[in-house]
């Protein structure tokens with residue numbers, strides 16, 4: 215199966231648009247195909263709308279944004295992509311026909327994944343060529359912010375296709391959840407539908423409004439679910455004896471039962487109640503406004519969960535770690551050469567001025583200078599051995615001082631690079647000098663000097679470098695001193 219550089223989208227509605235935004239943001243090119251030509255402007259708008267939230271997901275160094283192209287010709291798309299994500303309407307015959315058509319054009323090592331909310335992969339792969347590369351990869355709206363993707367194989371699906379898909383989704387910051395066996399509705403939609411059936415009953419029976427039922431989740435269970443899910447939270451509800459006591463205490467309720475299995479009849483009166491209820495909750499806010507609000511708190515929630523390394527926060531943390539590592543890797547040959555005596559500042563970072571970094575003067579904002587210098591520092595420290603594993607042992611580098619001198623303008627989309635030297639080093643401290651260059655003519659845009667201290671984070675005090683780290687930094691310092699910038 216292929217390394218995914220170009221993602222093909224089959225259907226570019228709500229879900230296709232979300233896939234496009236996520237993939238482009240993480241440096242994957244996208245060829246989007248939809249039967250309706252007017253969907254081109256729609257998908258471009260959807261990618262633009264997602265940018266506001268995505269640009270604040272992480273400060274880690276991102277690869278250059280991917281390129282988006284659009285076509286109404288399925289074969290043009292299927293011929294040039296490494297992976298296809300199908301997002302056309304939830305109709306089995308339509309999906310079977312279109313997936314079969316795509317499979318006749320896309321080479322057999324191109325994985326084809328369906329976003330279907332509940333159809334079975336064995337049914338979808340029925341008429342396909344090389345059906346072993348078909349799987350269900352069910353995402354959640356908004357795809358660009360929610361990391362969950364359920365992976366389900368059908369009877370013909372190969373382990374290689376599932377593995378390749380899991381690798382790709384992990385690469386674009388997602389949490390692939392492998393479903394052991396295909397069942398209608400997969401896992402999450404089964405759970406969501408059970409809750410939704412109860413909501414419809416309670417509204418139908420006049421027990422509660424839609425707003426009251428949302429309050430019943432938002433002020434309580436919803437907050438708990440984001441970090442621990444239902445089962446682990448119930449384990450806590452049983453006190454010291456955990457789940458066993460919880461089942462003894464509340465198990466009998468399952469026999470009464472509190473809930474209903476069958477959904478109520480969707481009568482016009484029930485539909486009206488649901489619509490009127492949610493309109494009242496919206497309080498005149500448009501869908502766009504509510505989407506922006508949802509995106510804001512989904513972002514903030516993931517940032518908070520990141521501190522606890524829980525759920526979606528753990529996924530975000532792992533993505534950031536990969537982004538820092540990938541960015542740092544490109545500097546390694548230069549650092550190795552310098553420490554071996556080649557000298558001179560080492561090019562630590564190649565990036566470009568992202569549009570969201572621009573201030574009201576049309577220039578890169580002040581805080582972004584520190585960000586790119588910080589990314590260069592991170593790459594250098596990683597090479598010296600101060601990486602995630604090292605930090606987990608209770609040692610880290612803290613910043614003591616930063617001085618930035620601005621020399622020229624950095625405008626939107628301008629390719630830039632940072633070169634770094636070790637200028638001072640003692641047992642606990644290291645001083646770095648950075649210069650930020652415009653790549654087109656190598657002109658210096660800014661310089662920066664930063665002083666860092668090595669810290670024992672558990673003890674909360676400065677501590678000497680690990681000898682191997684000091685040795686690597688000393689190698690660079692010596693080489694840089696011999697060859698001034």
Ligand SMILES: NC(=O)c1ccc[n+]([C@@H]2O[C@H](COP(=O)([O-])OP(=O)(O)OC[C@H]3O[C@@H](n4cnc5c(N)ncnc54)[C@H](O)[C@@H]3O)[C@@H](O)[C@H]2O)c1
Nearest residue numbers: 225226227228229248249301302303304329330331353355
């Ligand atoms: N909306 C959700 O919350 C959600 C969540 C997860 C998964 N899904 C699944 O994703 C899929 C798409 O859902 P959606 O909400 O994006 O639908 P949508 O109606 O917004 O988009 C479907 C798109 O497919 C296009 N299309 C229709 N026939 C086509 C064809 N033959 N070839 C190419 N394009 C074609 C349509 O023009 C449309 O743009 C469904 O299978 C759905 O179950 C939806």
